[in-house]
Amino acid sequence: MTHSTRPQDLRGIPAEAVCAQLLPWLPRQRWFAGKGRTIRGVEVVSAVELVRGDPGMFHLVLGVALEGSRGLPAVVDHYQLLLGVRRWRVDRLDHATIGRVGGDPAAGAVLYDAAHDSELTTWLLERFAAADAGDPCEVGPLVFQRCAERAPRGRLAGLVVGAEQSNTSIVFGDDVILKLFRRLTPGVNPDLELCLALAGAGSRRIPQPVAWFEADFEGEATTLGLLQEYLRTGTDGWELAKTSVRDLYADQDLLGIGGGTEPLHAHEVGGDFAGESFRLGVATAEVHADLARTLPTAIAGEDELQSLAEQMSRRLDAAAGRVPELEPYTDRLRDAYRDLAQLRREDHPVPLQRVHGDFHLGQVMRTSTRWVLIDFEGEPAQPLVERRALHSPLRDVAAMLRSFDYAARHLLAERRTGQSGAPAPHLVRRAEEWALRNRDAFCAGYAKAGAVDPRAEPVLLRAFETDKAVYEVVYESGNRPTWLPVPMSAIRRLAERSPQSSPAG
Ligand SMILES: Nc1ncnc2c1ncn2[C@@H]1O[C@H](COP(=O)(O)OP(=O)(O)O)[C@@H](O)[C@H]1O
Ligand SMILES: [Mg+2]
Incomplete structure (x- = not known):
């Protein structure tokens, strides 16, 4: 196992060659958040060799630089990737293939998304099983922590769930499910934070958390994956x-x-x-x-409600600028935000x-x-x-x-x-x-x-629903215009309603 920050190469494969293959592949991934934007460059920020051999597996953190566009600033987003490397192509992994490096098939290697290779993902499950509560299993900079008494059953084949997702989840047998967070933000992921809090409170309303793994990213312990009970x-x-x-x-x-x-x-x-x-x-x-x-x-505080109402109002203005269908309703929708801003702490905390x-x-x-x-x-x-x-x-x-x-x-x-x-x-x-x-x-x-009873809170409910419906109008008009009538019907209803009438309708 080797680890490098700023890696020059991945066991003989130049990092630039990997990035060249990732460039066209990333925008095609469901979890890639920079869709429709121009990628200025991809770099391997850190690489850890997890499995050596054929197949081999690396844990990569990628920095993806996006051009500024349509009012959005230029940014560098970070993504986590389990990179699989095989000498020869395998039919069952075709859908996960990133590309080939090395030109000549005899000397080159096939790169792919190892989340889809059960031969490799079982390695992760074994690291979770090796960790004891309070005694993490460390693999270079990656730290595997257990939070449940029971260990996951090791050596189960992993299967990526097919859902349209912003992350990638792998089910092992019918025992546990591992969610790999794709886009990384330094710090503890709220999914882990809230699941641990709820499990600690004895809640049965969540899949029980079993383990997680993390690594230092930009100076903070950052959640990379969460292992939970699989709801059979x-x-x-x-x-x-x-x-x-x-x-x-x-x-x-x-x-x-x-x-x-x-x-x-x-x-x-x-x-x-x-x-x-x-x-x-x-x-x-x-x-x-x-x-x-x-x-x-x-x-x-009253200032907080006011600033919330202002944010909502700004979002409405921006939305009306982009979707003309909203225009006839904006004045009356704004009433919802005005009512929110006027809630007084002493009589309506x-x-x-x-x-x-x-x-x-x-x-x-x-x-x-x-x-x-x-x-x-x-x-x-x-x-x-x-x-x-x-x-x-x-x-x-x-x-x-x-x-x-x-x-x-x-x-x-x-x-x-x-x-x-x-x-x-x-x-x-x-x-x-x-x-x-x-x-x-x-x-x-x-x-x-x-x-x-939410029906006894018409002002809050109406403001939150309006804000959400405005977001939906922008989303549907840009992505699924045939669905635009769905939020537009809510916009009409919310614009008509006085806060005193039934909020459930
Ligand atoms: N504990 C679980 N048991 C069974 N299926 C699950 C579990 N957690 C997630 N799933 C399945 O995976 C899908 C995506 O999970 P989710 O946590 O919402 O991921 P994302 O962050 O990508 O939206 C869910 O819609 C569900 O079908
Ligand atoms: Mg989800």
Whole structure:
């Protein structure tokens, strides 16, 4: 095992040759955050040889310099890569191939993303198994730490999960799952920090953390990967919710509804989701309560609420500049932020705490016994200080309410018919009803668990929901224009509503 910062070469392969192969490969990776921007250069910032031989494996930290563009400054982002090196190409790893170095096949080597090579990733699992609680296993600058009594079972084959992800997760058998954080920011990753806090509080609402590994990066112990209990019976919340919505539409189609028959309501179809939404509300409130109990809390100062409202307002201005559809609503949307800025500490204290930070139906899993929350990393695009800052837990609630809206409406966006391109009105009504019913059930569950009833906090909820919907409008108009009607329907609703009316709708 050798280790070098500023490596000249990786066991005979010049670092520049590796970087030349990485240059076209990086932008094609789902987790690469600099998409659409020009890469000025890639360099290997540090390299650790983990496995020597054929296949061999290196741990690399890459510095990727991006040109400034569209108001964004030039930056250097850092990524973690497990680099696999093999003498000969292997069919099963073709999808993970980065490129070939050395020209002549006989003398050269194939470079690939070793996260996809179970022959190599088992090495990581063995390092975790070798660490004891309180007695880390060190491999050069990499430190493997265990936080659970039980050791992971060693020598299990690893399989990369297929989800569209901002990181890369490897499942070992049906025992544990290792999340490799791709983009590195110096410091402890909030996913690890909050999982350890919640496990310490005895929470059963998270996959139990088993181990992690870290290394010094820019002077700080920086989380590289988190090993957790694999939820064998877990199903993604987004998939479950979509199934319920699909059932609702399928039943309408089956009955030929729209042609005079009485339509079916969300509570009458087989896949009603409201019971699950209620239980998800309970789970969310429990996690918020445990976070508030174990990590710092505060009451928002009036200046803080004001500056939050100003930030939201600035985001609205920027969004309206880019998406003209927003323009007719901006004045009334701004009312939501004005109401937020006017909350007075003495008659309306706003509690702050650590929160999930990137909450939606794709970040929760239903196991055979309960709802579990995953991925406490926060929004990966935000700086770490912002992701670790204290926020109102209603920010998470508002984000989940937006997700219910998405689940209800995105199928409509995909099945637009007719010349106007507008979805059939009876389906729009059913979508609205589904969203309303499940948003309400979620809030009821949240309140049932002893937390504040979100429906009794219309000012906060409306401001957070508006801010989120504005973000979604910009995102959809740039990336998926056919989905733009989804957040636009929320924008219209939020612009109409006075804060005194029902927030769940
Ligand atoms: N503990 C777990 N058990 C089972 N599947 C999991 C677990 N953690 C994550 N997954 C699966 O991996 C996907 C991505 O995980 P997530 O932590 O959200 O990664 P990312 O940061 O890339 O979004 C999840 O949507 C889920 O399908
Ligand atoms: Mg996620």
